[in-house]
Amino acid sequence: MSARQPVRIEPRAGVGLFVRQAFTITGKDLRSELRTKEALNASVAFSIVILVLFSFAFDPLASEQVEEFSGGLLWLVFTFAGALLLNRSFVREMQNDCLDGLLAAPISAAGLFLGKALANYALLMAIEFVSLPVFGLFYNVRWARQFWPLVGILLLGTWALTVIGTFFSALTVNLRIRELMLPTLVYPLMIPALMSAMTLTTRLMSGHPLGPDESLPLRMLVAFDIVFTLLSVAFVDTVLVG
Amino acid sequence: MNGANPDRVPALDPVNALDVENICKYYGDFAALRDIGFRVSRGSTVALLGRNGAGKTSLLRIVAGLSKPSQGTVRVLGADARQESARRRIGVLGHGISLYDELSATENLMLFARLYNLEEPRKRAHAWLERTGLERVRDGLVREFSRGMRQRLAVARAFLHEPDLLLFDEPFTALDDRAIALLQDLLAEAHAQGRTIVMSTHQLKEALELATHVALLRRGQIAYFGERRQEMIEDAGWLYRTFED
Numbered sequence: 326m327s328a329r330q331p332v333r334i335e336p337r338a339g340v341g342l343f344v345r346q347a348f349t350i351t352g353k354d355l356r357s358e359l360r361t362k363e364a365l366n367a368s369v370a371f372s373i374v375i376l377v378l379f380s381f382a383f384d385p386l387a388s389e390q391v392e393e394f395s396g397g398l399l400w401l402v403f404t405f406a407g408a409l410l411l412n413r414s415f416v417r418e419m420q421n422d423c424l425d426g427l428l429a430a431p432i433s434a435a436g437l438f439l440g441k442a443l444a445n446y447a448l449l450m451a452i453e454f455v456s457l458p459v460f461g462l463f464y465n466v467r468w469a470r471q472f473w474p475l476v477g478i479l480l481l482g483t484w485a486l487t488v489i490g491t492f493f494s495a496l497t498v499n500l501r502i503r504e505l506m507l508p509t510l511v512y513p514l515m516i517p518a519l520m521s522a523m524t525l526t527t528r529l530m531s532g533h534p535l536g537p538d539e540s541l542p543l544r545m546l547v548a549f550d551i552v553f554t555l556l557s558v559a560f561v562d563t564v565l566v567g
Numbered sequence: 568m569n570g571a572n573p574d575r576v577p578a579l580d581p582v583n584a585l586d587v588e589n590i591c592k593y594y595g596d597f598a599a600l601r602d603i604g605f606r607v608s609r610g611s612t613v614a615l616l617g618r619n620g621a622g623k624t625s626l627l628r629i630v631a632g633l634s635k636p637s638q639g640t641v642r643v644l645g646a647d648a649r650q651e652s653a654r655r656r657i658g659v660l661g662h663g664i665s666l667y668d669e670l671s672a673t674e675n676l677m678l679f680a681r682l683y684n685l686e687e688p689r690k691r692a693h694a695w696l697e698r699t700g701l702e703r704v705r706d707g708l709v710r711e712f713s714r715g716m717r718q719r720l721a722v723a724r725a726f727l728h729e730p731d732l733l734l735f736d737e738p739f740t741a742l743d744d745r746a747i748a749l750l751q752d753l754l755a756e757a758h759a760q761g762r763t764i765v766m767s768t769h770q771l772k773e774a775l776e777l778a779t780h781v782a783l784l785r786r787g788q789i790a791y792f793g794e795r796r797q798e799m800i801e802d803a804g805w806l807y808r809t810f811e812d
Contacts, residue, residue, distance in 0.1 A: 326690040328698035332729040342684060349681045353667070353674075360669045422663025426724065428633050429659040430682040431651040566635055566649065 346432045350440025351447075357417060358448060364413040365448060368406040372456040375402050380463035389531075391464045396527030400519055402456060404486060407449050408508045411490030414441055415498035424498075424565070434562035442491040442557075449483050471529040478529065481546045482522030485553065489514055492557040495564050514553075521546040583645070584609045584732050584763035585630065590639035592625050592787075599625040601787045603639070607765065607780070609731075612758050614774035614795070615767040616806065617784035623767035624662070624736055626784065630765065631659045631734045643732060655683060658730030660738050664721035668710035672701055672720055675709060676727055683728040695723040699749060715743035722750055726757075733757060735766035739773055751777075775800050783810050 358365055379398060383391055418424035427437055461468045468475070493510045497503040521542035528539055535543065585607035592600040600622045607613055617623050628634040630641055632648035646653040659665075666675045673692050680688030696705045699719040709717060718741065725733065733754075739747055754764060754777055768774040775781070775795060783791040783806055791810040798805050 326687065326694045328694040328723075328726075330694065332685055332691070332727075346682055346684075349678060353670070353678050356674070357667060357669045420668060421666055422661055423665050423667055425631075425633050425659065425661050425663060426665025426679065427682070429631055429654060429657060429665075430679060431655040431684070432682050433651065562649075566633065 343433065343436050347436045347440035347443065350427075350432070350437055351443040354414075354417070354441055354444030355447060358413075358444070364410045365452070368410045368448075368452050369455055371409055372402050372406040372452055373459050375405065376456060376459050377463055383464070386465065391466055392531040393527065395460070395464070395466060395468070395530040396523040396525070399456070399460060399526060399530075400482065400523045403449070403453055403483070404512065404515065404519065405508075406452055406456075407483075407486045407490055408511065410448055410452070411445055411487070411494050411511075412504055412507050414445055414491055414494040416494075416503070419498060428565060434565050435558040437565070438491065438495070438557060438561040442487050445491055446484060446487045449487055450479065453479055453483065466530060467532070468530055470532040471534060474535055475526065475529045478522060478525045478546075481550055482518060482526075484550050485518035485522070485546065486511075486515060488550070488553050488557050489518075492553075492561065492564070495561060518546055518549040521549070582608060584611070584643070585765065586640075586642040587626075587630065588640050588642075590626070590629060590636045590641065592622075592629060592634070593637045599787050600629075600636070603784075603787075603789055605782060605789060605792045607763060609763055610758075610761045611779045612754070612764040612777050613766070613780045613782055614771075614778035615765055615782045615784065616771070616774070617767075617790075620786075621784040622787040623784055625787075627661075627734050627736050627765070627767055631657060631661075633659070633661075655728070656731040658725040658728065658733045660721060660725040660733075660735045662736055664717050664724075666709050666717065666720055666724060669708060671706050671708055672696055672712075673705045675720065676723060679724055679727055685728060691727065695727055696720075699723045700745070714741065715746050718742050718746045719749060722746065722753065726753055731762055733762060733764045733766070735764070735768075737768050738766055739768060739770045747773075771806075781806065783807075785810070 415424070418427065457468055460466065489511050490507070493507055497506045497510070500506050524542045525535065525539055525546070528535060583606050588604050590600050590603040591598065603626060615623050615627065625634070629636050630643065630648060632654055641648045643653040644656055670678070673689070673696065676692035676695060677688045680691045685691050693702065693705060696702045699722060701716060701719060701723070704712065704716065709720065712720065738750055742750065751773070757764060758777065766774065778795045780793065781791065781795050781799060782789060791806065
C-alpha cells in the first residue's frame with residue numbers, strides 16, 4: 326500500500342465502533358504501562374509494604390481478630406495503591422500533548438474514558454490478586470474460602486474505585502498538586518462503596534457466604550457502580566475539553 | 568474535493584470548510600480572543616499570522632475542537648467542531664507531537680488508524696512510515712528517535728487519515744531540513760488535491776508562498792483577513808507594518 330492510495334474507512338459504526346475504539350485505548354494503556362511499569366511497580370510495592378508493616382501490629386495467630394478487620398485493611402491498601410496507579414492515568418497523556426491527539430480523533434470522550442478505565446481496572450485487579458496471597462501469608466488468613474463471591478466483590482469494589490479515580494484523574498490532570506488533589510477528591514466520594522466493600526469482604530474472609538444481611542451493602546455497591554459510571558460518562562467531555 | 572477518493576463520507580458543507588462566528592475566549596479575566604469571525608472556503612490555504620500571544624494557538628485549538636469557546640460558534644465542514652463527523656475530517660499538528668514515547672512508530676500510527684476507523688491500519692501505518700522516510704525504524708520506540716524523526720512521525724500522524732481540513736500550529740518550528748522539505752511537499756500536494764489548510768506560523772516566507780489567504784491576529788482580534796497579496800510575498804514585513812503597527 327502507498328501513502329498516496331486513498332484512505333478507506335471501515336463500515337463499522339455505532340456501538341461496534343465505540344467498543345472497538347474503547348478497547349484500542351485499553352490496549353494502548355496496558356501496553357504502555359507494561360513496558361514502563363512505572364505505576365504498576367510502585368503500586369504493587371506499596372501494597373506489599375503496607376501489608377507487611379501492618380502485620381507487625383497484629384498477632385498473626387489471632388486469626389479471628391484479623392478476619393474482623395481484614396476487609397477494612399485490604400480495601401484501604403487497595404484504595405491507596407489505586408491512587409498511585411490512577412494518578413498516572415491521564416498524566417501519561419500529557420507527555421508530548423498526547424491528549425490533544427486523542428481529543429482530535431473521532432472517538433467520543435465516553436469511549437476514551439471507558440477505555441482508560443478498563444485498563445486501570447485490569448491493572449488494579451492484578452495488584453489485588455498479588456496482594457491477597459501476601460495478606461494470607463502474613464496474617465495467617467485463609468482468604469480463598471469463599472473465593473468466587475470474593476472475586477465478585479473485588480470486581481464490584483474495584484470498578485467503583487476505578488471509575489471515580491479515572492474521572493478525577495482527568496479532572497486534576499492539569500493541576501500542579503494533582504497527587505494531593507486526587508485522593509482528597511476521591512476518598513470522600515468513595516466512602517459508600519468502600520464501606521460496602523469492606524463489610525462484604527470481611528464477611529467472606531471469615532469463611533461465611535453472603536446472606537440476606539449483606540443484601541443492602543451489595544445493592545449499595547452495585548448502585549454506586551452504575552450511578553458513577555453513568556455520571557462520569559456524561560460529564561467527561563466537559564472535563565476534558567475546557 | 569478529494570476527487571481521488573469517492574468512497575469517503577459525503578461532504579457536510581459544499582462550500583465552506585470553516586465558519587467562525589463571533590468567537591471569544593477568556594482565561595479568567597484575560598480575553599485571548601475577541602469577536603473573531605471569518606469563513607474559509609474549501610481548498611483554501613490560510614496563513615494564520617500574528618505575534619506571540621496574539622491568540623493563534625487558542626483559535627486553532629477551538630477550531631480543532633480541543634477547547635471550547637467562551638462565546639460564539641465554529642462550524643467545521645458544516646458540523647460542530649466537537650462532532651465526531653467533523654473530527655474524522657480534521658488533521659491536527661500542534662506544538663506537541665501527540666505520540667507515545669513507549670510505543671513504536673508503527674504502534675503509534677496503528678493506534679490512530681484504528682481510532683479513525685481506517686481499513687488495514689498496519690498497511691496504512693507502514694505506507695506512511697515509508698512516505699516519511701521512517702520505514703527502517705518502524706519498530707523502534709519513539710523515545711529512541713531524534714527530534715527530526717519524531718517530527719516526521721507527527722506529520723505522518725496528521726496526514727494518516729487524509730483529512731479534508733489540516734490545522735497546523737507552527738508546523739515548521741524545530742523541524743530539520745528534511746522534515747521541512749517533506750512537510751512542504753505534503754502541504755503542496757494537499758493543496759493540489761483541494762484540501763483546506765490553516766496554519767499558524769512565524770515563518771512568513773514559507774507560509775506566504777503556500778497561502779491563498781492570510782489572517783492576521785492582533786491582541787486576540789482579526790486585524791486583517793483576506794486574499795494573499797503580491798506585496799506580502801515581496802516584502803514579508805509589509806503586512807505587520809500596514810495592519811499592526
